[in-house]
Amino acid sequence: DGGITQSPKYLFRKEGQNVTLSCEQNLNHDAMYWYRQDPGQGLRLIYYSQIVNDFQKGDIAEGYSVSREKKESFPLTVTSAQKNPTAFYLCASSSSAEAFFGQGTRLTVV
């Protein structure tokens, strides 16, 4: 089945620790994205990538980092510099015609 997979679904971390969220797609899409969603809010763009080995900051990139070493993979690291990391994180990939979202990772920092 073609699709986009995020893991894990739920993640708990202690404050001050870095954590990496996984995102893999087998849709052969060039473009991939990371969004953050807080309760009752819309999507806020963290980073996006149009091609392997290249990525751009979105609206709220501070405290996050990404890499795009392979077309299929776009992992997001939430660093200790992110002041309010507890949120729902969504990864997506797209052609110009349609975007596919992963199931999301719900990160809780305690």
Next chain:
Amino acid sequence: GQQVMQIPQYQHVQEGEDFTTYCNSSTTLSNIQWYKQRPGGHPVFLIQLVKSGEVKKQKRLTFQFGEAKKNSSLHITATQTTDVGTYFCAGPNSGYSTLTFGKGTMLLVSP
């Protein structure tokens, strides 16, 4: 860069009432797409509009693409509790394979 704006941010209706959300782009779009996110879920593709002035229907949902291809609307007739969720529009960035999403309109339907 391209901006996509949606209004309203939030709407609460009684079951049976109609609902409309509007999407406006700062640039002309080659197409516009609509997505729905159910509470606790992830956004799922609903439809794509390509032609100027295009109107498409999916049961009680009517989607329109403006003549100038810079705005769009989603209208739901006689809302049901199953319509609850956040509706997003998105448009492709000119020359790139990326999409810009609006912030979404959250719809709450009371029985």
